[in-house]
Amino acid sequence: MFHIQRDSSVPLSEQICREFADRIRTGILANGSRLPSVRELADMLDVSLVTVVQAYRLLEQRGLAKRIHGKGTFVHTTSQPGQGGNNATGTQAYDWQLAVVDYLPRAAVLGIHGRTTSADVPYKLSTASLDPALSSLLFPRDIGQVVQRAMPSLAEYGPVDGLEALRRDVVSYLREFGLTAHPDKILIVNGVQQAIDLAARAFLGPGDVVVVEAPTYPGAIDVFRSRGATIVSIPMDAEGIRLDLLTRQCDQNPPKLVYTMPTFHNPTGIVMSTRRRRQLLELAESCQFLILEDDSFSDCSFMGPPPPPIRSLDKHGHVIYVKGFSKVFAPGCRVAAVSSSGSIHTRLIAAKTVSDLGSPVITQMLVHACLTHPKRRQRVLDIAKAVQRKRDIALEVLSEQAPPGISWTSPQGGYNLWVTLPPHVNTDALLIEALHAGVSFLPGSACYVNENVRHQLRISYAWLDDDALREGVSRLCGVLRSALESTGDHHLPVL
Numbered sequence: 065m066f067h068i069q070r071d072s073s074v075p076l077s078e079q080i081c082r083e084f085a086d087r088i089r090t091g092i093l094a095n096g097s098r099l100p101s102v103r104e105l106a107d108m109l110d111v112s113l114v115t116v117v118q119a120y121r122l123l124e125q126r127g128l129a130k131r132i133h134g135k136g137t138f139v140h141t142t143s144q145p146g147q148g149g150n151n152a153t154g155t156q157a158y159d160w161q162l163a164v165v166d167y168l169p170r171a172a173v174l175g176i177h178g179r180t181t182s183a184d185v186p187y188k189l190s191t192a193s194l195d196p197a198l199s200s201l202l203f204p205r206d207i208g209q210v211v212q213r214a215m216p217s218l219a220e221y222g223p224v225d226g227l228e229a230l231r232r233d234v235v236s237y238l239r240e241f242g243l244t245a246h247p248d249k250i251l252i253v254n255g256v257q258q259a260i261d262l263a264a265r266a267f268l269g270p271g272d273v274v275v276v277e278a279p280t281y282p283g284a285i286d287v288f289r290s291r292g293a294t295i296v297s298i299p300m301d302a303e304g305i306r307l308d309l310l311t312r313q314c315d316q317n318p319p320k321l322v323y324t325m326p327t328f329h330n331p332t333g334i335v336m337s338t339r340r341r342r343q344l345l346e347l348a349e350s351c352q353f354l355i356l357e358d359d360s361f362s363d364c365s366f367m368g369p370p371p372p373p374i375r376s377l378d379k380h381g382h383v384i385y386v387k388g389f390s391k392v393f394a395p396g397c398r399v400a401a402v403s404s405s406g407s408i409h410t411r412l413i414a415a416k417t418v419s420d421l422g423s424p425v426i427t428q429m430l431v432h433a434c435l436t437h438p439k440r441r442q443r444v445l446d447i448a449k450a451v452q453r454k455r456d457i458a459l460e461v462l463s464e465q466a467p468p469g470i471s472w473t474s475p476q477g478g479y480n481l482w483v484t485l486p487p488h489v490n491t492d493a494l495l496i497e498a499l500h501a502g503v504s505f506l507p508g509s510a511c512y513v514n515e516n517v518r519h520q521l522r523i524s525y526a527w528l529d530d531d532a533l534r535e536g537v538s539r540l541c542g543v544l545r546s547a548l549e550s551t552g553d554h555h556l557p558v559l
């Protein structure tokens with residue numbers, strides 16, 4: 065039912081365990097589902113029986129499965145997000161589906177916040193999205209009229225590369241960040257997620273090397289995996305991705321594309337220095353790789369204007385820059401803009417055509433109305449200030465209540481705090497404890513490709529209102545405290 069990477073440094077049993085764990089945690093595999101027999105799975109994946117036995121043992125140790133003598137191994141977890149409980153009889157009819165191979169190995173992890181509701185988890189610290197009370201600040205008062213004005217356009221296809229009026233105003237918006245572009249070289253897409261997918265479809269295939277930062281945005285890992293690309297992750301330092309290691313990678317096995325989030329990196333919040341941006345571009349020019357620059361968060365800065373995008377330095381078309389409008393504008397509209405040049409741009413438009421023939425006209429018009437809101441500049445600053453206050457609340461509660469031995473970042477923008485626990489604590493298992501306490505977070509393992517790093521977690525502070533945020537972080541601190549006090553407890557496997 066999934067792919068394993070035989071050339072990976074991660075043992076096969078660990079890979080198999082993780083693939084099941086992702087699906088179990090998010091409810092794709094329901095509580096009570098029978099996992100394939102050891103022999104079936106060994107045949108399916110062409111691995112030894114011992115490997116499967118070991119994988120199932122790891123699942124049991126991590127509190128996600130149970131072996132019943134003579135019957136098999138079953139999903140067994142005390143808490144599963146978005147699931148009403150054990151529906152073993154309901155799932156048995158669908159057991160055959162386990163043999164259908166999919167290419168979405170970790171999309172399951174993203175489902176953690178997609179599938180849970182506020183009723184399941186009142187304190188969602190996993191949602192990297194803006195408190196809806198704040199994003200509506202940018203909606204024009206006459207939003208109903210915008211929809212009405214859109215009506216005639218709904219009767220025909222819009223341009224594949226996006227509405228001209230939106231592309232023009234995107235160009236003005238990008239100029240405020242130091243990026244000069246031409247409306248003809250802007251492509252409107254359905255969110256940054258689609259831009260990543262289009263770049264991957266257009267330029268990555270089996271065997272191509274794509275470099276990501278370690279840690280990185282989990283949604284990008286899913287996309288690159290689904291293309292069969294070889295993903296190489298390169299650690300970061302305080303200035304961004306480490307170029308000494310990237311240069312070594314270029315010497316040994318050059319990447320075709322480097323995916324980076326230089327401004328308020330998700331999950332660490334790191335801002336790549338201007339110097340590092342220049343050096344990365346120089347390396348791209350000398351090694352002829354593409355840079356996919358994900359700019360989801362630059363409009364939520366607590367430090368004044370962040371450094372200009374790498375694309376603003378790009379003279380020879382190495383950068384595919386993506387500006388997202390989901391973070392401070394309207395995530396429900398699913399709109400982002402791509403700035404690239406030459407035949408790279410043309411091929412991205414071709415990929416967009418194959419994918420969906422163009423983004424919906426009505427959502428483009430709504431984002432256009434937000435962008436051209438007469439008070440837009442001030443409102444974006446107000447939103448950033450309100451988010452900064454939320455960051456401060458999260459930092460304050462952590463410094464008052466987090467147990468010793470834990471450290472965290474203090475981001476200068478964006479929505480995410482990156483928390484590091486002592487190495488023996490497994491945040492995958494800790495999530496189950498946290499969900500019992502009504503709190504969710506993103507386990508750090510979701511942000512790594514192959515590294516077995518499990519002692520970090522991401523808190524997103526922008527979603528909850530201030531009081532709920534205070535309560536959520538406080539509850540999380542309680543969970544962390546009991547985790548550290550009860551190390552060795554069977555709920556918290558020591559790895």
Ligand SMILES: Cc1ncc(COP(=O)(O)O)c(C=O)c1O
Nearest residue numbers: 192255256257281330360388390
């Ligand atoms: C770094 C990063 N890239 C891309 C996305 C997806 O954004 P969009 O809603 O624009 O598709 C997210 C969403 O959380 C993100 O954090």
